[in-house]
Amino acid sequence: MRSPAIFPRDRFANLLGEAAATGSFSARRTARPDDLRLEVSGVGPIALPVPARQAKELCLIGRPAQFGQGEQTLLDARVRDTWEIPKSRIKIDKRQWNGTLRPVLDRLRADLSLPEGCELTAEFHSMLVYAPGQFFAPHQDSEKADTMVGTMVVTLPSASTGGVLVVEHAGQTATYRSSKESLSFVAFYADCRHHVRPVTSGYRVVLTYNLLLKGDTVAAAAGRADPDRAAELAGCLNDHFGDSDEPTRLVYLLDHEYTQRALSWARLKGDDASRAALIRAAAHEADCEVALALAEVHETWSTEDAEPWGYGGRRARYWDDDQEDEDEDDGSGEDGYELQELIESTTSLDCWLDESGEATQTSLTVFDDEVCATTPTADLSPHDSSYEGYMGNYGNTMDRWYRRAAIVVWPRRWSYAIRAQASPGWALNRLADLLQVGDVAGARDAATTLGSFWSVAAGVNGQHLLGRTLTVARGLDEPGIAAMLLAPFQIEMLGHTHAASLAQLAAHYGQSWTRDTVESWFGRDRPAHMSWQAQRASWLESLPAICEALREGRGAGVMVGGLLSAAAWTPLRDSAAELSRFPTPSHRHTALGELGPAVAGLLASTAILAARELRDEVVAFLCADNDDRLVCAMSALRAAHKNRRDMHREAGLDIVSRHCAARLATRLSQPARSADDWSIELPQGCHCELCQTLDAFLADKARRSFEWPLAEQRRRHVHSRIDQAELAVHHQTRRSGRPYTLVLTKTEALFAREREARRRDQTDLAWLGQTFNMR
Ligand SMILES: O=C(O)CCC(=O)C(=O)O
Numbered sequence: 001m002r003s004p005a006i007f008p009r010d011r012f013a014n015l016l017g018e019a020a021a022t023g024s025f026s027a028r029r030t031a032r033p034d035d036l037r038l039e040v041s042g043v044g045p046i047a048l049p050v051p052a053r054q055a056k057e058l059c060l061i062g063r064p065a066q067f068g069q070g071e072q073t074l075l076d077a078r079v080r081d082t083w084e085i086p087k088s089r090i091k092i093d094k095r096q097w098n099g100t101l102r103p104v105l106d107r108l109r110a111d112l113s114l115p116e117g118c119e120l121t122a123e124f125h126s127m128l129v130y131a132p133g134q135f136f137a138p139h140q141d142s143e144k145a146d147t148m149v150g151t152m153v154v155t156l157p158s159a160s161t162g163g164v165l166v167v168e169h170a171g172q173t174a175t176y177r178s179s180k181e182s183l184s185f186v187a188f189y190a191d192c193r194h195h196v197r198p199v200t201s202g203y204r205v206v207l208t209y210n211l212l213l214k215g216d217t218v219a220a221a222a223g224r225a226d227p228d229r230a231a232e233l234a235g236c237l238n239d240h241f242g243d244s245d246e247p248t249r250l251v252y253l254l255d256h257e258y259t260q261r262a263l264s265w266a267r268l269k270g271d272d273a274s275r276a277a278l279i280r281a282a283a284h285e286a287d288c289e290v291a292l293a294l295a296e297v298h299e300t301w302s303t304e305d306a307e308p309w310g311y312g313g314r315r316a317r318y319w320d321d322d323q324e325d326e327d328e329d330d331g332s333g334e335d336g337y338e339l340q341e342l343i344e345s346t347t348s349l350d351c352w353l354d355e356s357g358e359a360t361q362t363s364l365t366v367f368d369d370e371v372c373a374t375t376p377t378a379d380l381s382p383h384d385s386s387y388e389g390y391m392g393n394y395g396n397t398m399d400r401w402y403r404r405a406a407i408v409v410w411p412r413r414w415s416y417a418i419r420a421q422a423s424p425g426w427a428l429n430r431l432a433d434l435l436q437v438g439d440v441a442g443a444r445d446a447a448t449t450l451g452s453f454w455s456v457a458a459g460v461n462g463q464h465l466l467g468r469t470l471t472v473a474r475g476l477d478e479p480g481i482a483a484m485l486l487a488p489f490q491i492e493m494l495g496h497t498h499a500a501s502l503a504q505l506a507a508h509y510g511q512s513w514t515r516d517t518v519e520s521w522f523g524r525d526r527p528a529h530m531s532w533q534a535q536r537a538s539w540l541e542s543l544p545a546i547c548e549a550l551r552e553g554r555g556a557g558v559m560v561g562g563l564l565s566a567a568a569w570t571p572l573r574d575s576a577a578e579l580s581r582f583p584t585p586s587h588r589h590t591a592l593g594e595l596g597p598a599v600a601g602l603l604a605s606t607a608i609l610a611a612r613e614l615r616d617e618v619v620a621f622l623c624a625d626n627d628d629r630l631v632c633a634m635s636a637l638r639a640a641h642k643n644r645r646d647m648h649r650e651a652g653l654d655i656v657s658r659h660c661a662a663r664l665a666t667r668l669s670q671p672a673r674s675a676d677d678w679s680i681e682l683p684q685g686c687h688c689e690l691c692q693t694l695d696a697f698l699a700d701k702a703r704r705s706f707e708w709p710l711a712e713q714r715r716r717h718v719h720s721r722i723d724q725a726e727l728a729v730h731h732q733t734r735r736s737g738r739p740y741t742l743v744l745t746k747t748e749a750l751f752a753r754e755r756e757a758r759r760r761d762q763t764d765l766a767w768l769g770q771t772f773n774m775r
């Protein structure tokens with residue numbers, strides 16, 4: 001369905017597809033059994049073909065085989081049902097067996113498209129016996145060694161049927177039956193999913209081996225790379241990159257899957273190796289650099305139900321299939337959905353090996369128009385998928401995630417920018433190196449190329465980058481570049497360890513530059529702003545420590561501290577004002593109480609910096625004549641008291657505490673509610689005619705209940721007013737007559753709550769007296 005080589009990158013992928021024959025992900029060779037002398041203690045020398053009598057004895061000494069899943073080893077007969085013979089009981093005459101094994105392994109190497117000059121060796125893993133009905137469900141083998149590239153299954157001849165070994169890769173399937181007379185050697189790469197269908201009669205006996213690779217596949221393939229082909233590929237690279245100024249890449253997705261452990265130029269599998277060799281030759285010719293990377297591809301497809309069995313049906317049907325050779329792939333997805341149209345695809349790279357094999361930790365999303373592949377991603381098996389029901393324009397959709405490997409190519413002239421994008425930490429280290437050797441001009445040029453993506457880098461991983469960026473920004477000695485590098489960070493990433501370099505930076509570039517930078521750290525459109533309750537609040541609690549460290553940096557440090565505190569105060573104050581508008585008292589008080597520690601942090605900072613004006617502003621805010629502010633002020637006092645006893649006065653806590661004490665005392669001096677006073681105050685909010693009636697009932701000292709015939713809409717309004725204000729009023733609808741009657745009853749909670757509130761005020765007042773030396 002790919003449109004015919006319109007884009008140079010697609011031509012590139014097509015050329016690579018033609019250059020290597022595909023399909024050699026598994027292979028089989030056979031040999032006469034003469035060389036295999038196998039003895040199992042407790043059973044004796046095994047005859048070949050294996051007689052049923054001996055196979056049964058093997059089952060008796062076997063144990064149920066386990067299988068690996070992630071880091072775990074599991075036992076589950078629904079996944080793997082076979083006998084494993086303990087290794088310690090098995091004796092093979094190696095000298096003789098090697099006579100068969102060596103030449104077979106060399107043929108398998110060639111069958112699997114591994115170049116001459118590499119060698120496959122086999123490491124015995126286990127002996128398995130499948131009795132009738134036993135099987136192994138689809139799975140991938142785990143790599144048991146760094147150099148393991150695949151598995152070899154040696155099936156001993158026996159009179160069995162069924163037990164077909166099925167190996168899948170990139171949408172292709174190979175099936176292998178046992179032989180009645182010969183030894184069968186099936187080899188496949190470690191990323192191939194494979195399974196063993198149930199044995200239908202007799203016994204299937206196999207030896208499994210880990211296939212290890214010696215040598216460097218790409219280096220060995222390089223010798224055979226066709227120079228004309230490489231030149232054509234180089235032409236595609238030149239066309240792809242053109243003379244654009246924007247750093248871009250070409251990302252070619254390979255066919256095999258690799259784990260991070262197994263990723264290595266030297267151990268690329270099958271056609272990947274010869275393609276990699278060609279790409280490297282082409283890259284050299286086009287003056288490009290290359291890297292090998294792991295890619296995660298996320299695709300979103302529109303789907304239609306694939307009839308007739310629908311979701312999951314295919315799996316349930318699986319083992320009843322008696323037509324064993326039937327093609328496994330019926331065109332529907334593994335979940336019974338037919339993929340229709342690719343809506344979106346995202347490719348991100350992690351783990352990056354340069355041409356010499358040196359690794360860099362990477363996290364980089366590349367653009368669709370940089371990516372190409374010979375084998376479309378949809379032909380591979382996803383490691384995860386999820387089905388979404390109807391999605392507006394797209395109908396039903398299916399999300400799939402795949403792990404692929406990729407070769408990344410880019411022109412040498414963008415060497416720094418491309419590597420920097422892949423690893424911003426590396427980019428900073430490189431700038432620091434240039435500055436260290438005095439190449440300021442080189443460092444500035446390099447830093448300028450970061451502009452297009454730096455905000456993404458600093459947004460994602462900023463906390464690990466800020467420290468180095470502060471140092472580098474100073475060394476660059478250029479206010480524009482320094483501002484560009486620093487602007488994308490968020491204030492919450494700033495800690496006291498950054499203070500020294502921040503103070504130096506401020507001294508160097510001056511107050512107005514520093515103000516702009518600080519303001520950009522507080523940018524309003526940052527996600528941190530949305531959840532600042534948590535993130536910003538804890539940053540504000542750490543602000544005194546930051547200011548203390550800044551103060552060490554003398555004038556400039558104090559200047560930065562002042563800018564930070566002032567910039568922090570405005571959103572904090574706005575947020576308190578916003579929370580005061582919550583209509584429900586308990587929510588409002590909780591939220592305002594939670595602001596206390598942040599406000600205390602800010603006050604302590606003003607004390608450290610001797611920022612009197614700001615301190616007075618915050619103090620005045622806390623001392624407002626209103627009960628909500630009192631909640632915030634008391635919480636701030638409790639938080640502040642815990643930390644900085646010595647700074648009560650400088651932080652204005654003496655004024656705040658006196659204010660709170662006076663307000664509490666006034667409240668307590670009001671006479672307690674008398675036992676016959678049932679009046680309740682309805683908070684301001686709505687003046688509709690219903691609320692006026694409600695207010696009249698509530699305000700009445702004597703009336704306790706009110707039967708109010710009201711239609712549904714109107715009842716709902718009254719219910720919600722009472723709930724929102726958390727009034728001590730029981731409200732229920734009596735469902736008889738027309739309209740129904742809303743029954744309102746004032747409850748005893750009215751008195752209990754007031755008693756509780758007075759007790760709290762008394763406690764608070766006493767605490768203030770003790771803590772702040774007041775009478
Ligand atoms: O029995 C076989 O042919 C395959 C066994 C297998 O897949 C394994 O041991 O991982």
Ligand SMILES: [Fe+2]
Pocket residue numbers: 139140141151194
């Ligand atoms: Fe396996």
